[in-house]
Amino acid sequence: MSDTPDSVVHTYIQTHRETFLDDLAEWLRIPSVSAQPDHDADVRRSAHWLAAKLRETGFPVTEVWDTPGAPAVFAEWPSADPDAPTVLVYGHHDVQPAARADGWLTDPFEPVVRDGRIYARGAADDKGQVFFHTLGVRAHLAATGRTTPAVHLKLLVEGEEESGSPHFRALTERHAHRLAADAVIVSDTGMWSEDTPTVCTGMRGLVECEIDLRGPDQDIHSGSFGGAVPNPATVAARLAAALHDEDERVTVPGFYDGVADLSAAERALIAELPFDESEWLRTAKSHATLGEAGYSTLERVWARPTAEVNGIGGGYQGPGGKTVIPSSAVLKLSFRLVAGQRPESVERSVREWAGARVPAGIRHKITFAGATRPCLTPLDHPALQSVARSMGRAFGRPVGFTREGGSGPAADLQDVLGAPVLFLGISVPSDGWHAPNEKVDVDLLLKGVETTAYLWGDLATALR
Amino acid sequence: MSDTPDSVVHTYIQTHRETFLDDLAEWLRIPSVSAQPDHDADVRRSAHWLAAKLRETGFPVTEVWDTPGAPAVFAEWPSADPDAPTVLVYGHHDVQPAARADGWLTDPFEPVVRDGRIYARGAADDKGQVFFHTLGVRAHLAATGRTTPAVHLKLLVEGEEESGSPHFRALTERHAHRLAADAVIVSDTGMWSEDTPTVCTGMRGLVECEIDLRGPDQDIHSGSFGGAVPNPATVAARLAAALHDEDERVTVPGFYDGVADLSAAERALIAELPFDESEWLRTAKSHATLGEAGYSTLERVWARPTAEVNGIGGGYQGPGGKTVIPSSAVLKLSFRLVAGQRPESVERSVREWAGARVPAGIRHKITFAGATRPCLTPLDHPALQSVARSMGRAFGRPVGFTREGGSGPAADLQDVLGAPVLFLGISVPSDGWHAPNEKVDVDLLLKGVETTAYLWGDLATALR
Structure with missing residues (x-):
């Protein structure tokens, strides 16, 4: 050559x-x-x-x-x-x-x-x-x-x-x-x-968003009102939990649109690499693998789009307990994109998906950070x-x-x-x-x- | 008399x-x-x-x-x-x-x-x-x-x-x-x-618990590892989301065991009270009601057992974003009990329910505070x-x-x-x-x- x-x-x-x-x-x-x-x-x-x-x-x-x-x-x-x-x-x-x-x-x-x-x-x-x-x-x-x-x-x-x-x-x-x-x-x-x-x-590309949720005007008593008004921390949790199905696939409608699936040739090349799961877990400082059904660990992190909760917060997080329904909650999500996905389409899909899942009585605001293709x-x-x-x-x-x-x-x-x-x-x-x-x-x-x-x-x- | x-x-x-x-x-x-x-x-x-x-x-x-x-x-x-x-x-x-x-x-x-x-x-x-x-x-x-x-x-x-x-x-x-x-x-x-x-x-009675969840040994990069290891913030969210079904009934097996349902006579007495929902919402500083299907707001807060998220936290909650998979998360829950429920039974049920829902790779600890009958x-x-x-x-x-x-x-x-x-x-x-x-x-x-x-x-x- x-x-x-x-x-x-x-x-x-x-x-x-x-x-x-x-x-x-x-x-x-x-x-x-x-x-x-x-x-x-x-x-x-x-x-x-x-x-x-x-x-x-x-x-x-x-x-x-x-x-x-x-x-x-x-x-x-x-x-x-x-x-x-x-x-x-x-x-x-x-x-x-x-x-x-x-x-x-x-x-x-x-x-x-x-x-x-x-x-x-x-x-x-x-x-x-x-x-x-x-x-x-x-x-x-x-x-x-x-x-x-x-x-x-x-x-x-x-x-x-x-x-x-x-x-x-x-x-x-x-x-x-x-x-x-x-x-x-x-x-x-x-x-x-x-x-x-x-x-x-x-x-992979990246779409990041923050979802702010506001319920009661201030923290309220979970005895006096518990079970009768929407709780923004629960709504944040429900959004985060609804991100994936039981196969760990992202449920946001349209999320996978355009995704270029791995070819048999590329899967074979990935499978040829001398991958040692326990060594990989040590690098990940993690104690088990978990991801989209039907893909190997390397395929999941390299070639599959994902959704992760980077942060969630709402209500009392200090020592002991406090029986409140929190006034607000926040959910920080990031989506890794693969070839074929467009950040602007993913943002639109996530916005619609979240909006449809917030119940009456909870105000929400979704903010996207700069995306990477x-x-x-x-x-x-x-x-x-x-x-x-x-x-x-x-x-x-x-x-x-x-x-x-x-x-x-x-x-x-x-x-x-x-x-x-x-x-x-x-x-x-x-x-x-x-x-x-x-x-x-x-x-x-x-x-x-x-x-x-x-x-x-x-x-x-x-x-x- | x-x-x-x-x-x-x-x-x-x-x-x-x-x-x-x-x-x-x-x-x-x-x-x-x-x-x-x-x-x-x-x-x-x-x-x-x-x-x-x-x-x-x-x-x-x-x-x-x-x-x-x-x-x-x-x-x-x-x-x-x-x-x-x-x-x-x-x-x-x-x-x-x-x-x-x-x-x-x-x-x-x-x-x-x-x-x-x-x-x-x-x-x-x-x-x-x-x-x-x-x-x-x-x-x-x-x-x-x-x-x-x-x-x-x-x-x-x-x-x-x-x-x-x-x-x-x-x-x-x-x-x-x-x-x-x-x-x-x-x-x-x-x-x-x-x-x-x-x-x-x-x-109502009260059972309070904190569920501590630990995943990676430290916060890890959501690009390098996202989609391939269990995320403790996601697990916390899934637990909180799984607490209720779509009728807002608590899903913890055995939770409703022994619950004395409202008699027709008591429901009639509650219905007789001059309840004004918008005034009640003002007191609750809330903007909508939401609760167990089949019960009125007063029945929900007075006579039905409930589960509430008092606090949830994990990962990055500051301004902007941080693309991490958090190392840990915490979930603080409280359960209001009604006549017929025993705090110790509810605690056992919650402990089993949570334990069965934590995936491999996440360590969890559940701590109960003093209960009220x-x-x-x-x-x-x-x-x-x-x-x-x-x-x-x-x-x-x-x-x-x-x-x-x-x-x-x-x-x-x-x-x-x-x-x-x-x-x-x-x-x-x-x-x-x-x-x-x-x-x-x-x-x-x-x-x-x-x-x-x-x-x-x-x-x-x-x-x-």
């Missing part, structure tokens, strides 16, 4: 490995914590550090894009081949908060290497996985003898991902023409395990095949396919740019994202470098 | 009315707030004041009974007739907290008379309704020419009713032989309205007829019959002493129990005096 000699890539990476790791360590020392205002200057410093490093790498265009919050970095390296496809890499340069007191064995902003792993905040999420693109594109050039990449390469590295990306969609809309691409590579995920390289094919790239999409092929070549074995149960700004890129979103990540579940002692495995990081060294040439052919 | 000349009673009451009201005002000035430790001395002072006043009234035995909390007052006036039945009057001398700042027009502990009503904390609940027994028994003696009451008369006036009567049951058990009676008159309730004197025939005196009980007759004589019209939806320590007296419990109250719903500007109508208070002036002679015959 690609004519890049693997041995040249290997040699190039080995030659530049120390400089690459030293540079990454320098970046990791910048505590670019977007959630903490006292790190605002650090987040800016991180953006400018990255822009300079990308220029040094060879990107002829590097810009720091301001937002009402933290800045993003944009870089572009056009291919000399005018017919080359355009690829946009997405990542982020901000990190989660971290402090020694949280349980870090060493300073989270002073990277150390132990047992072949770099320990530092952002090592895996996401600086390491952004940074492998710098050495990767150089290796691609070295191995192919090119002076420009085989694809028009763009990078967008935002600075607010760990704060919920509040300005990301607006940023992408404002710069849509600069960001235009034939494919988006999200470089902010992981793979199944060290022994099982995988490519993620999609993420699902994204899914079909298994036979040439760009997805290209990512899988390049990763398999780097790892020396065929890769599996996963999905991600969560939701993220990647879907905004798919939506705004109208391009397929692909996921390339070499992090493993034990890397401790958002936790103390976050790490990344150096060998896996270099497999990321190697994957991209093959990927641009492969994609140039695949997307031609 | 009774040979007490009404005119003598009227004259006696008119003659002593001013002294009676002055004495009551003196008592009302003592802020005997049992819930506030800085009023402990006032509660003790109130007990001793009452004991002295009962001695002055003529009770040969007056005692202040200590408890681990506030003291109770016991008084006894044996009848010279050794075959006379024994009657125990129950009331309380402690009051709810009150402060000008709560919306009182005048000092809550400086009684004032406006428009024929005494405004003060405790005027109706319960000092006024305890105090009418002092003038009542004197009027009884004056009108009958007796020197001792026609019944062996006992009074028990506790000091912790507004604090949940934590030591009341132990007090009654310790003094069961002193309190032994053929009938108990609870003098701590009210009647339908000024124009509709009524006698209460019973109170229901009490009900049959309409044809001679003592109830005697109370109704005496009250009708004082008010110059036949009285109706009500029940009380709430629960109270009266049931303990029925249980410990094995005597029927009767309710005699002249307070009206607008008297503002527990609210600012509590009041009692002087004319109604004197009707209370007059009722007891007839009652002891009537009961002596009725219970003979």
Whole structure:
């Protein structure tokens, strides 16, 4: 598929490995914590550090894009081949908060290497996985003898991902023409395990709502009035309980409209993964599985739409008892969506479903938060095949396919740019994202470098 | 039925009315707030004041009974007739907290008379309704020419009713032989309205429980795990929702075992009361009625057992959203019981019902608080007829019959002493129990005096 000699890539990476790791360590020392205002200057410093490093790498265009919050970095390296496809890499340069007191064995902003792993905040999420693109594109050039990449390469590295990306969609809309691409590579995920390289094919979407219920004008005596007036806490509970049938299927009419069911091929691929339920339960800190009848645990979290109660509250919750009928109650729900579902349709369905279930005497208000669309790239999409092929070549074995149960700004890129979103990540579940002692495995990081060294040439052919 | 000349009673009451009201005002000035430790001395002072006043009234035995909390007052006036039945009057001398700042027009502990009503904390609940027994028994003696009451008369006036009567049951058990009676008159309730004197025939019982549910060891990500593990907030909601069927009947198996259904006669008596639903809803501060199919609102709150959600909580309840599967949830339920139901049976049924509905992976703990038994005196009980007759004589019209939806320590007296419990109250719903500007109508208070002036002679015959 690609004519890049693997041995040249290997040699190039080995030659530049120390400089690459030293540079990454320098970046990791910048505590670019977007959630903490006292790190605002650090987040800016991180953006400018990255822009300079990308220029040094060879990107002829590097810009720091301001937002009402933290800045993003944009870089572009056009291919000399005018017919080359355009690829946009997405990542982020901000990190989660971290402090020694949280349980870090060493300073989270002073990277150390132990047992072949770099320990530092952002090592895996996401600086390491952004940074492998710098050495990767150089290796691609070295191995192919090119002076420009085989694809028009763009990078967008935002600075607010760990704060919920509040300005990301607006940023992408404002710069849509600069960001235009034939494919988006999200470089902010992981793979199944060290022994099982995988490519993620999609993420679930998200609809969130809060249902406020008001009954009596104040808490009233459950002896004097109990059994004779509607109780908003009971109504909240009845709504939450009515969300699912006995097969744990969501009962909201129209909820499943458009859902793309799993193909036999994809079910087979999911079934091939070395899934250990008790290990999964340990990760979930849970004590049993429960979900939609007819689907496996992985199918449930990756490929099925769900409804969850994120919060419920009403009446007295303190110690002991209080015999009241509460004046109000609240129910916070979230719905995870899969390909084929539209957030606006789900919102309408939920609104109608809830409204029809609130009895006379209870006033209700339903409020939706910003929704996230699902994204899914079909298994036979040439760009997805290209990512899988390049990763398999780097790892020396065929890769599996996963999905991600969560939701993220990647879907905004798919939506705004109208391009397929692909996921390339070499992090493993034990890397401790958002936790103390976050790490990344150096060998896996270099497999990321190697994957991209093959990927641009492969994609140039695949997307031609 | 009774040979007490009404005119003598009227004259006696008119003659002593001013002294009676002055004495009551003196008592009302003592802020005997049992819930506030800085009023402990006032509660003790109130007990001793009452004991002295009962001695002055003529009770040969007056005692202040200590408890681990506030003291109770016991008084006894044996009848010279050794075959006379024994009657125990129950009331309380402690009051709810009150402060000008709560919306009182005048000092809550400086009684004032406006428009024929005494405004003060405790005027109706319960000092006024305890105090009418002092003038009542004197009027009884004056009108009958007796020197001792026609019944062996006992009074028990506790000091912790507004604090949940934590030591009341132990007090009654310790003094069961002193309190032994053929009938108990609870003098701590009210009647339908000024124009509709009524006698209460019973109170509902109470079983309270808290169900604690634990799922994941900590809140977990609803994207990564949603739809695949049991959610304790959902389980809490499902329990609460499963409490009732679509007819709003409680579904807990065995819950209705033993329930004495309303007789046609009692339903007719309830239907005769001048019930105005919109006025009732205003009192309930509610905007619609909802309850067990086949019963009226009054039947639902007075004569039907119910289940209510007093509190439910789990997961995120703050502003905005948080996409978690919560680690735990709590459900606080109360069940009101009617005659024929046993708290211990209901507790067992609820425990089994809940246990069977918690899925694998969720640990649950169910905790019951102290229960209260229901009490009900049959309409044809001679003592109830005697109370109704005496009250009708004082008010110059036949009285109706009500029940009380709430629960109270009266049931303990029925249980410990094995005597029927009767309710005699002249307070009206607008008297503002527990609210600012509590009041009692002087004319109604004197009707209370007059009722007891007839009652002891009537009961002596009725219970003979």
